[in-house]
Amino acid sequence: EVQLLESGGTLVQPGGSLRLSCAASGFTFSTYAMSWVRQAPGEGLEWVSSISGTGGSTYYADSVKGRFTISRDNSKNTLYLQMNSLRAEDTAVYYCAKEYVGGVWFDYWGQGTLFTVSS
């Protein structure tokens, strides 16, 4: 059974940093690209970042480019999102999601982790 478990959500001050983690199990992690998708309170879904199975290719939304870094450790079956220079508008539930083979849609999602950027 595929499982994705995010962690790292907390309260952070504006300008601060935080790293989210997503522990994956139930599939061959290194075979699949992975993504982070966020959802601000009461809002819709926003794609944040994607990374290829090897980690060699990464993609970012303009809203986070230069501030967030996606990475993965295939030996630990774990996906990361390093977030720097945090802003109030980064407040959201962050989901990690497994990408489908051959297309950037998401067949499995974690339960999400909420963090708040506030002073």
Add this chain to the structure above:
Amino acid sequence: DIQMTQSPSSVSASVGDRVTITCRASHDISSWLAWYQQKPGRAPKLLISRASILESGVPSRFSGSGSGTDFTLTINSLQPEDFATYYCQQPNSFPITFGQGTRLEIK
């Protein structure tokens, strides 16, 4: 960037009704479209990929159609568990974009 526009933003319907949600892409995305269902406090669930391919385990009352820029999600004979928010998403090119969502409410 490819913009995805859903309509309506919300719709009220009764159990047993048929509902259609539309999604329009700002550029031709061929059949590269996915539909998700999200219930409050839960992660989204993939319903349909490649515009019309039903995911395993998704009831057959759900169907998707369209190509190019215009797509539809149809739910036949609405069941109580179908009341949720639905999102379309284009996987055609980065940045990946979602529609703004359609909230399906009980009338």
